[in-house]
Every structure is written in structure tokens, then in C-alpha cells.
Amino acid sequence: MNEQLALAVRGRTDDLVALTTDLIRFPTVNPPGEAYTPCAEYIGRRLARSGFAIRYVRGEGAPGDSDRYPRTNVIARREGRAPGVTVHFNSHIDVVEAGDGWSVDPFAGKVRDGRVYGRGACDMKGGLAASIVAAEAFMAVYPDFPGAIEISGTADEESGGFGGVAYLAREGFFSKPRVDHVIIPEPLNKDRICLGHRGVWWAEIETHGAIAHGAMPFLGDSAIRHMGAVLHAFEEELFPALDRKETRMPVVPEGARRSTLNLNSVHGGQTEDFFPGLPAPNVADSCRLVLDRRFLIEENIAEVKGEVISILEKLKRERPKFDYAIRDLMEVLPLMTERDAPVPSAIAAGIREVFGKEPEYVISPGTYDQKHISRIGHLHDCVAYGPGILDLAHQPDEWVGIEDMVQSATVMAMSLDVLLRGARAPG
Numbered sequence: 001m002n003e004q005l006a007l008a009v010r011g012r013t014d015d016l017v018a019l020t021t022d023l024i025r026f027p028t029v030n031p032p033g034e035a036y037t038p039c040a041e042y043i044g045r046r047l048a049r050s051g052f053a054i055r056y057v058r059g060e061g062a063p064g065d066s067d068r069y070p071r072t073n074v075i076a077r078r079e080g081r082a083p084g085v086t087v088h089f090n091s092h093i094d095v096v097e098a099g100d101g102w103s104v105d106p107f108a109g110k111v112r113d114g115r116v117y118g119r120g121a122c123d124m125k126g127g128l129a130a131s132i133v134a135a136e137a138f139m140a141v142y143p144d145f146p147g148a149i150e151i152s153g154t155a156d157e158e159s160g161g162f163g164g165v166a167y168l169a170r171e172g173f174f175s176k177p178r179v180d181h182v183i184i185p186e187p188l189n190k191d192r193i194c195l196g197h198r199g200v201w202w203a204e205i206e207t208h209g210a211i212a213h214g215a216m217p218f219l220g221d222s223a224i225r226h227m228g229a230v231l232h233a234f235e236e237e238l239f240p241a242l243d244r245k246e247t248r249m250p251v252v253p254e255g256a257r258r259s260t261l262n263l264n265s266v267h268g269g270q271t272e273d274f275f276p277g278l279p280a281p282n283v284a285d286s287c288r289l290v291l292d293r294r295f296l297i298e299e300n301i302a303e304v305k306g307e308v309i310s311i312l313e314k315l316k317r318e319r320p321k322f323d324y325a326i327r328d329l330m331e332v333l334p335l336m337t338e339r340d341a342p343v344p345s346a347i348a349a350g351i352r353e354v355f356g357k358e359p360e361y362v363i364s365p366g367t368y369d370q371k372h373i374s375r376i377g378h379l380h381d382c383v384a385y386g387p388g389i390l391d392l393a394h395q396p397d398e399w400v401g402i403e404d405m406v407q408s409a410t411v412m413a414m415s416l417d418v419l420l421r422g423a424r425a426p427g
């Protein structure tokens, strides 16, 4: 155990708690993207005092960006004394809305019983604070370190990351040679390393029909009945087939170690918006279904789409007047960084030192900003690692444990030691 680093982090516990509290007090709720600028500037001022060069980059023109709600990102960089690699800690500063059911003020950052409470405490202002304190402790112990450390606070992760990491990746902030290794302190628990996520395909299927009077439906053709046939075929063929697909990806929770399909919404027939309660007297000429298919590293996107399209084509052959259109809404390929890549290896070494056990490797059921770093930045040595219990994210009375933050920050500081100084990990 590198006692010096561990003590340097532990000696900063009060500062770590104060920093987390301060960050929670910025109500960076997204949507709409409130208080991004003051929160980013707070992080920038803090890191400038620690010798970081600060840049603010607005995700100009990204969804939601406006002068009232600018998508403000902060990127801080501290050069070491000699050339070397760059390690980047990326945290999103946005939080989801507080919602109901809180027993404390969600934006006060209340400290009680060894925990800091508030919206974003766990997802992920506690992780951001831990990474800042880890870097500061590391720099205090090793002022002559080689390479560089970067810390960013970015916008919009909760809404897809378009004004945040995706925007910055397009500007070259997440590519070599600027950056070599990325750690995203999302709340995956202090002794787990998240290697990636499942893939996503969102699509809209529309069935077509012919409008007619509802009293004489035989004169028209119901798009809703056609969609009913689609749903029936999904139940009979697609859902059982997806349920049989198992993955070697260690997804948590375990229920997500299969392919899944969610039917997000169905919209069909004439709108009733203008006549509340009055039935629409027409045969539906259109019915739309939005689907959310999550897929595995063993599947490729062409076969994922092919399964759905072959069901639709079969209906077209067999069902009179059946016709459809299909539109892609979003695609994200599954991601899994190998366990022996530099970043997961360095974090694993830190976890062994701090907890005296092997890390647990996990995969997230849904995506996060790692997708942009991989797809746009072409940087693949990236994982999520940070304090906080994932299940508490987006819930009322969200909290992060102070001891969890200290231990996790210690692991991060030790990872810097391995990645920047080439410290050899025992075991």
C-alpha cells in the first residue's frame, strides 16, 4: 500500500465533503440545463488554484443550447514536469430533476451520519469531487510527476451528452495525442470497474392503412390492426428469441445479461386532443411504434435490425394490404474495454491495495458518455469507476458515503501513480 498517497487523500476528507456539498448546491437540473455556467466556473476556479490551465467550451448549437441555457463545459489540464501520458477524469455536472419524496432539501448538500445527501450526490458530484481530491493529493505527494492530468465537468450526460462529451470529442478533447487514458467516476460502487455498456437501437415502425368512416370500417384499412399483428408476432417470435440470447458481458443487474426490447410508445389513429373524451370516428390510416432494443457484444447491429425487418417482411407477404415504414432513431454499438487494458489494470491494482480483494468487473445495462469517447474520440482505454451506489441514482434522498468517497479517491490516486509514474502494482 502506498501509505503516503493514502494519507494524503484521507487528510483531505473535510475538503472532499465540502467540495461535494458545494457542487450539490448548484441545481444543475437537466432538462433544461440549469446553472451549468456557475457550476463549471466553480470547478474552474478550484482547479486553477491547484495549477490547472482552465478552458470553458460551450456546446454551441447542441440540443437545448441557448443563451438562457448555455451548455457550458469546463476542461482543466495540469502539465507535469516531464513528458508522459495524459490521464483524464471526466464527470458530468448535470443531474436529473429532484422529483418528490425527499426528506431533505435536494440542493442543500446536507451531511448526516457519514453521508452527503442531495440530487447528484451519487450521480455523480461525489465522484467528481473524489477525482479532484485524488489528483490534488497525488500532485502534492509527487510534484515532479511526468505526463499530464485532466479533469472535465461536462454537460448533458443525462440527455445523451450531445452538448457535453460528444461535442468535446468532436473538437478533439478525447483523442490521442492529447489524452491517453480516461476514467469516468460514475457511481458503480467503489470496488467495481465498469468496462462498458450494451448496444442501443431505437427505431420507429409505422404501419399504413386507409382512412374511412368508423361505421363502415370495411371501406378502409386499419393501421392499428396491422400494428396489432406486428405486436402479436413480436410476442410469438421476437421476445422468446431475445430471451434465449445470453452474453459473456458481466452486465448488472443480471436480468440485463440478455437481449432486451422495450416498446416505448404506440401512437395510432386520429388525435383526441381537441375533443377530450370524444371518440375519433375514423379508421386509423397510420400507427407508429417506437422501440428500444438493447443488444449484446455478441450481436451485430445488422442482425439486430434484420430480426425485426424479417418479421415485418413476413407480414407483408402473408397479411393482405400490410405495409410499413421503419426509421432509425438512434444507434450505439456495445462497448467493452478489455480487463487487461492500462486503465482497468491500474484501477484494479488500486482496488487490491485499498480493499485487499479482486475488483468486480461489470457492464452497464444502459449507455453513458464512454460511447462518445470511443466512437467519436476513437479512444478505447476508458472505463467508469467511482463511489456511490448505482441504485440510488435518480432516486429521492440520493446520497454518497463519505468513507466510500475517501476510499474511491485513494484508488484513483493510486491509479494515477500506476499510469503516470509507472508504479508497479503488487500482485
Ligand SMILES: [Zn+2]
Residues within 6 Å of the ligand: 092, 123, 124, 157, 186, 187
Ligand atoms: Zn451519471
